[in-house]
Amino acid sequence: MAAIRSRRSSNALMAPHVLVVPYPAQGHMIPLLDLAGHLASRGLRLTVVATPATAALLAPLLTAQSSNGTGKVSALVLPFPSHPALPAGVESARDSPPTLFAALIVAFAGLRGPLGSWARERSDTPDRVAAILADHSCGWAQPLAAELGIPGIVFSPSGVYGSAVLHSLFRRAPRRDDETDDESLVGFPDLPGSPAFPWRQLSLLYRTYKEGDDVSEGVRRNFLWNLEGSAFVSNTFRRLEERYLRAPLADLGLRRVLAVGPVAPEPDGAGERGGETAVSAAELCAWLDRFPEDGSVVYISFGSMAVLQPPHAAALAAALERTGVSFVWAAGPTAPLPDGFEARMASAADRGIVIRGWAPQVAALRHRAVGWFVTHCGWNSVLEAVAAGVAMLTWPMTADQFVNARLLVDELGAAVPVSWGGLKATPDADDVARVLDAAIGVSGGRRRGDVAARAKELAAEAAAAVGEGGDSWRELEELVRELASQPRTIAGSDISI
Incomplete structure (x- = not known):
């Protein structure tokens, strides 16, 4: 030896x-x-x-x-x-x-x-x-x-x-x-x-x-x-x-x-890179297992660095409640969510959950129930969604995020924009609700199917590349x-x- x-x-x-x-x-x-x-x-x-x-x-x-x-x-x-x-x-x-x-x-x-x-x-x-x-x-x-x-x-x-x-x-x-x-x-x-x-x-x-x-x-x-x-x-x-x-x-x-x-x-189920998660991958996947329909849940995250501005958080929370879309929101420890929103979601556990702290994002995106990702378009998040075959709802804020969003929406056809306003301009809650409903609600139509299909194609291309x-x-x-x-x-x- x-x-x-x-x-x-x-x-x-x-x-x-x-x-x-x-x-x-x-x-x-x-x-x-x-x-x-x-x-x-x-x-x-x-x-x-x-x-x-x-x-x-x-x-x-x-x-x-x-x-x-x-x-x-x-x-x-x-x-x-x-x-x-x-x-x-x-x-x-x-x-x-x-x-x-x-x-x-x-x-x-x-x-x-x-x-x-x-x-x-x-x-x-x-x-x-x-x-x-x-x-x-x-x-x-x-x-x-x-x-x-x-x-x-x-x-x-x-x-x-x-x-x-x-x-x-x-x-x-x-x-x-x-x-x-x-x-x-x-x-x-x-x-x-x-x-x-x-x-x-x-x-x-x-x-x-x-x-x-x-x-x-x-x-x-x-x-x-x-x-x-x-x-x-x-x-x-x-x-x-x-x-x-x-x-x-x-x-x-x-x-x-x-x-x-x-x-x-490739994810091995052992945890997430970057730190200890507030909710384990196993716990989150067990919650997602409750949804029989594939692609029926929206995953939401604005990255490890960004702190969502109060008006943006309020518009998104209101849109989620108005549409009734099921969701997982990785809000981080300091995101300023509207008063009472988390309590209302906790009382209706089959509707949505808010994760305070580091979230098992890869596990969420790889779960069959998650079909859409509301994202700031940070490049790591983009690649994780691409590898998982999850279509994106883009909401860029700063840095390279607008460039990434343009690539996804205009060139690749694998995403739908939520807002181009960035940090200063807040979309109306009704506009956010329309995007959510068009993506995952009953009115999704052909565009929803085309974008989701393109996301699956990109996942296959990513797997082939590596x-x-x-x-x-x-x-x-x-x-x-x-x-x-x-x-x-x-x-x-x-x-x-």
């Missing part, structure tokens, strides 16, 4: 060593950690960077690698860098209000120096870093890779379309003709179809950009650095965003994009080959593995 362990340790040390740099936000970290698991299972050795506030999110990946005996993933926990623009104690997007997201990106760049020192200490050892794989909000990792003379690869937790729009904003720096007009259209001439979006639907990171401001310029520099990387890796698949993957995009620096998603592992020989499977193998072919220095000699 000792000899077997020794050989395994030696082989692990010879494997190409990749430094993985996630951004400290749950929606960014989870898909990159999922990708890290795939890379480790294919023979790469990974060191994943974390801070004390995010280290717990690495536990499932480290446990999985330890239990299967490979031991190819390790954690490098570093103190979160201080920055004058960031209050003490703020170390992740979860404990940072949206107004501080820009400062968080700039502060996190303070890890560049410590990581550079850590990598250089290993440059003439078998532990040499062969490449850096970093989240697109950690653009500083790209010049670090260049300094070390190794490839730097950008991971996009968004789709290709959403990532291209974000990078286009900082690359071209478009402005409004009228600085007071939030409906002023901003075009993206270098993207297929030359789309345009109202100013209010653009990322807050860009809308708050101020030329000459240190933090703003730091954020812009962050995304421009990504355009100097070796390639982009995106958590998407070709049939989902084929239009944006046919040719290199100027807005992504004409870099190659490897579409490797969905990277999330299956052996599928598009995403092949591009993941290509990524592994590229990382594994980098020269490594051992005992003073360059070798290729």
Whole structure:
């Protein structure tokens, strides 16, 4: 047994060593950690960077690698860098209000120096870093890779379309003709179809950009650095965003994009990634089992970060009560639901349930009774719904969510819009009720069937993409080959593995 362990340790040390740099936000970290698991299972050795506030999110990946005996993933926990623009104690997007997201990106760049020192200490050892794989909000990792003379690869937790729009904003720096007009259209001439979006639907990171401001310029520099990387890796698949993957995009620096998603592992019933759920998957599925008709329940969630504004919550609650639609609402611990709403739902347990805290979303979406998903269109939620074959009712609020919603509604036909108003404009409760009733009520008609059928088609295409020989499977193998072919220095000699 000792000899077997020794050989395994030696082989692990010879494997190409990749430094993985996630951004400290749950929606960014989870898909990159999922990708890290795939890379480790294919023979790469990974060191994943974390801070004390995010280290717990690495536990499932480290446990999985330890239990299967490979031991190819390790954690490098570093103190979160201080920055004058960031209050003490703020170390992740979860404990940072949206107004501080820009400062968080700039502060996190303070890890560049410590990581550079850590990598250089290993440059003439078998532990040499062969490449850096970093989240697109950690653009500083790209010049670090260049300094070390190794490839730097950008991971996009968004789709290709959403990532291209974000990078286009900082690359071209478009402005409004009228600085007071939030409906002023901003075009993206270098993207297929030359789309345009109202100013209010653009990322807050860009809308708050101020030329000459240190933090703003730091954020812009962050995304421009990504355009100097070796390639982009995106958590998407070709049939989902084929239009944006046919040719290199100027807005992504004409870099190659490897579409490797969905990277999330198949659900195994053991729980949800991201934290302990307020309701177990088994408990929620038992409640959903009461509904004999497939697709008769609406699942509602606006993500782990968003706090629904009181008027939005009131409109949705009123629409649910007026239509009588059965639902599961993952409202989070602080969502401001109307007075008495939860009590009324609790007294009619066969109508709907409200979950306060982290919800077993994957289990809900995979249950046969759930047919529609009211979503903010965060990319992780989009992919989970796509993989489950659940049609979406889109209600984007900020970030890349409007881009994702446009893709789902206008291009893929797998969703129906609830509202395009975002955070500032609240739809009338009657309008929300009409959308709910048209989706899942008796008046759904042909459109409901077409959208639901398209969602099922996308699920089949996603499964085919990640299956052996599928598009995403092949591009993941290509990524592994590229990382594994980098020269490594051992005992003073360059070798290729």
